[in-house]
């Protein structure tokens with residue numbers, strides 16, 4: 001197993017995989033829009049036929065959570081029909097599919113970290129369409145690993161870290177939600193974890209217990225306000241005052257889980273993969289941002 005098809009080229013996670021996969025001895029075959037477009041399934045079939053991968057990591061998704069509320073059909077095509085097609089093509093080729101998913105499949109009301117066998121109950125269009133994508137991939141290809149991640153940030157693309165740094169450079173005071181909990185996860189760390197999963201599959205061959213859902217987030221949980229303060233502390237730049245606010249004080253179109261913390265013991269037990277702490281992930285991404 002060597003050639004890994006990575007969808008969503010240019011996105012946060014695919015960019016991480018462009019480094020992590022070669023470092024683990026894989027060849028990363030990155031595909032992205034407009035050449036690879038779920039809304040045009042022929043492009044997906046063509047990528048498969050020409051690249052002949054040994055495994056697929058699907059990072060492509062409609063990730064604009066609030067905008068999805070206004071175009072459920074569009075989000076469904078990308079987040080559910082896309083994985084369904086990749087599931088069918090990878091099953092036909094007899095190769096594994098890693099489908100990336102989200103903590104937004106949960107309602108966040110459990111009051112404790114979720115386990116993979118807890119019932120999902122998405123409260124947003126994004127969460128519903130991503131859950132449909134998990135089911136479609138798992139139903140189509142018995143060799144499917146679903147990795148649910150959260151609060152992804154990276155040196156590239158749009159994310160909370162970059163937004164905070166931009167706002168902090170121009171405002172003396174910011175208000176940030178302090179009552180939503182989760183795991184800020186550095187895309188380079190998640191990419192390393194995915195490479196670790198693939199390396200285990202390469203080593204052992206496919207095993208029945210690889211099939212299913214796994215939580216893949218940074219160790220340790222926090223809230224957006226505390227995360228913002230950590231970002232400014234690590235930035236070496238201007239440090240604005242960060243005022244804690246509640247979710248109702250920052251209304252958004254899509255409802256987010258209040259407490260999306262996830263247990264990760266299953267990923268460690270089955271694949272031997274553990275992600276670093278979110279603080280270490282922040283330091284890693286910040287170092288790249290400062291170097292760039």
Ligand SMILES: NC(=O)c1ccc[n+]([C@@H]2O[C@H](COP(=O)([O-])OP(=O)(O)OC[C@H]3O[C@@H](n4cnc5c(N)ncnc54)[C@H](OP(=O)(O)O)[C@@H]3O)[C@@H](O)[C@H]2O)c1
Pocket residue numbers: 007008009010011012013014032033036037038039058059060061062063077078100101102103130149150151152153157158
């Ligand atoms: N970002 C987060 O906080 C977060 C949290 C939990 C889970 N996840 C999941 O993690 C995975 C990776 O996320 P990310 O942060 O790397 O996302 P990202 O930076 O937004 O990248 C998504 C990629 O998907 C591509 N894409 C969007 N619609 C497409 C379509 N219809 N056909 C083909 N490609 C399409 C985008 O292309 P364009 O750039 O050309 O639009 C982009 O390259 C996704 O499955 C996401 O749902 C993300």
